[in-house]
Amino acid sequence: MLDYKLLEALAAVVDCGGFEKAGEVLDISQSAVSQRIRTLEIRLGQPVLVRSPMPRATPAGQRLLNHVQQVRLLERDLGSAIPSLSEPAARLRIAVNADSLATWWAGRVGRFCARENLLLDLVIEDQDIGLRRMREGDVAACLCSSPQPVSGGRCVPLGVMTYLPLATPDYIHHHFPGGLTDARLERAPAIIFGPNDQLQHRFLAQVGYHGKFPHHLCPSSEGFVKLALAGMGYGMIPEIQARSDITAGRLASIAPGHQLDVPLYWHFWRHGGEMMERLTAELRQP
Amino acid sequence: MLDYKLLEALAAVVDCGGFEKAGEVLDISQSAVSQRIRTLEIRLGQPVLVRSPMPRATPAGQRLLNHVQQVRLLERDLGSAIPSLSEPAARLRIAVNADSLATWWAGRVGRFCARENLLLDLVIEDQDIGLRRMREGDVAACLCSSPQPVSGGRCVPLGVMTYLPLATPDYIHHHFPGGLTDARLERAPAIIFGPNDQLQHRFLAQVGYHGKFPHHLCPSSEGFVKLALAGMGYGMIPEIQARSDITAGRLASIAPGHQLDVPLYWHFWRHGGEMMERLTAELRQP
Structure with missing residues (x-):
């Protein structure tokens, strides 16, 4: 299997926007983070990060991030089957259009998040960027007005x-x-x-x-x-x-x-795990 | 003097995020825009734009953009002295922190903008990015919590x-x-x-x-x-x-x-012209 310590370091650097903060989140030193990224790049034979001005994933790195996020979603399902395995709370990173976030979004998902102990990393993007981030594995779902599913994703209408x-x-x-x-x-x-x-x-x-x-x-x-x-x-x-x-x-x-009338569509990974299925069911309720 | 047709093309490409839209704004063809940028680069002997993925200014290009924005502000002042010269409305691009924009900002500047026929291009940035955009000439002013003026800029407190x-x-x-x-x-x-x-x-x-x-x-x-x-x-x-x-x-x-209590500071260019002075005076009113 892949060495998930290395992949986790990559995800942390991209999420936190830097090596130092990634180290804080992972509770290891900054140089340990750098070492993990270097090891990953040596094994892959190619860079996974562009270092400057802000660290961001190369195309190869993005494919890895996509994989990490999918594995994490599957781990959530495992966590509900075997509670002792589960971390304090699950996290989902979701791209949402600004107007939905400013209006109905929290009212619809708030109760679900509290009940499922789910934390959200919300990012605001217009639909082109939101769907690109989904393809790149940076977000697990995207709420926008495009009806066109991305490859590997599903898409359901949520009204107008x-x-x-x-x-x-x-x-x-x-x-x-x-x-x-x-x-x-x-x-x-x-x-x-x-x-x-x-x-x-x-x-x-x-x-x-x-x-x-x-x-x-x-x-x-x-x-x-x-x-x-x-x-x-x-x-x-x-x-x-x-x-x-x-x-x-x-x-x-x-x-x-x-x-x-602007239609809204919910895009999510086809194999996004049970938490994603339940969140989708919640959003589809009339 | 510099050829401002060329500088205007550079500013339009960066503002609009592309050559095609810049052409629409300037009412010239896309290839005419490209030609102006190439001419500018030949005269300068160095690139002013990085072309991909989105066109953005090189350091040399940023210094030119800064200059263009300052010249535009000075043209505003000329426009109020000689009304026949003035364009329908002035534009100012300003970086504002999200919480100010969501609360008091519009109420404080709305009347001023209507009176002065001023249009705002607002960008939301945290203070580090906002001040960097000001240094780079991308915005003419920045509202944030840093008391440290940028080089060539002034900074006044606006309360907490x-x-x-x-x-x-x-x-x-x-x-x-x-x-x-x-x-x-x-x-x-x-x-x-x-x-x-x-x-x-x-x-x-x-x-x-x-x-x-x-x-x-x-x-x-x-x-x-x-x-x-x-x-x-x-x-x-x-x-x-x-x-x-x-x-x-x-x-x-x-x-x-x-x-x-988070202090707020208004950063603006020292030689930003009379419109900027008046806007600053408006913001400083208790």
């Missing part, structure tokens, strides 16, 4: 998230006094999540506008809502996130009747 | 953010029925923002605990609060962010009387 084009009533009164027009959309500042965020463009196409528009960039789900509440722009906000602000009259739609 | 160790009353009742003890802290799941988040460790040191503790990782300010509200763990949450949840009895301190 509805987005509304919202701004403060003052903002709407100032920028769109007579409703949306091309001339006004060309000047009214919008808020978008990042350069890859296409929601705003899709909404504008829906109302028949295809030109440029000024915009703030704000890659934070909660920050996004705060910018809208401060009257800095209009933006596509999940309806569940804005509900209380809409009810209280702090936010309103700039185009009543228009919305975008 | 108070963090409390919060969880749901149910969680506290279940995990800390008789208050905090080492045995219970060793088993009770915490929530931390990321591997570099030291707030949790500092709080535990304050109550005299120096051992390990199980934890969820959640690099989202809003997601962090949601995890706490779902009873998944306790964590250090900004008092201003949790105030309504505390008042409503949904969150409570696991160690009443204990808090951490």
Whole structure:
């Protein structure tokens, strides 16, 4: 069998972003960590880590990390069959889209995590990066809007998230006094999540506008809502996130009747073990 | 003088993360963008971009980007003196810590941005990365907890953010029925923002605990609060962010009387132009 001490050292260096912290986590010295990585590389005949600026896995190292994470998931199942084997708590690393994490995610999985003694390492990624990290073995599951399963993975639908084009009533009164027009959309500042965020463009196409528009960039789900509440722009906000602000009259739609429904899919490894199956079943409950 | 068409192409490629998108933004073809970058590199006698996997600036390229951003800030000032020169809106790229963005930031700068027709490109970074991006010319200002100005920059204090160790009353009742003890802290799941988040460790040191503790990782300010509200763990949450949840009895301190005050500093370029001076003055208002 493989020497899992060496693989564990590799996983710790990549997880912790450095040799020193990996040593702390593994309770060994930094030089012992380095020695394990070197031994692994000598056995493999190729590097598993790029050292700088931050340690990250080479393609060979990534295949090893994928393997380590799968073995860990299988160990969890063993741990529930033979409790004396199990560590204090299981860990799962999952990529989640920012808006889900800012809204419904914790409410749906919180009870499950407490019951199963499961700890989560959450990473926020858009879908392309999230799925790439899953292929690379860096995360065990990914919640995103792509329906395309990765090789070795499965994918189940989890419903849709509805987005509304919202701004403060003052903002709407100032920028769109007579409703949306091309001339006004060309000047009214919008808020978008990042350069890859296409929601705003899709909404504008829906109302028949295809030109440029000024915009703030704000890659934070909660920050996004705060910018809208401060009257800095209009933006596509999940309806569940804005509900209380809409009810209280702090936010309103700039185009009543228009919305975008973004589907959500749960991607997970086909052989991810029983804990993953149970988490998936929990998420699929209506 | 330098050929700013070439520098603008460099900035667009780095901002947009690719040649094709840079072409769209500049309204020229992708090959015209490549040609400008090549011309710039021939004139300089060295590369300004590393091409893969994502285009990013070489050290020489970063010095040019820094220069471009400073020139743009000075052009803003010219624009307010000679309005016919000014573009529709100014842009500033700023690194902000996640908790400020999730709480007070927009409320403090929203009115200013609307008045000055200023658009923000916000990036979320912890202080080390934020200050490095400022040194590299990628952002014009950085809000973080480091009091150490970068070379060429100034730094002013903006007060403190108070963090409390919060969880749901149910969680506290279940995990800390008789208050905090080492045995219970060793088993009770915490929530931390990321591997570099030291707030949790500092709080535990304050109550005299120096051992390990199980934890969820959640690099989202809003997601962090949601995890706490779902009873998944306790964590250090900004008092201003949790105030309504505390008042409503949904969150409570696991160690009443204990808090951490984290100072905030505003870093900006010394010669950042009048817009930056005015934004700084706005932020310094009590």
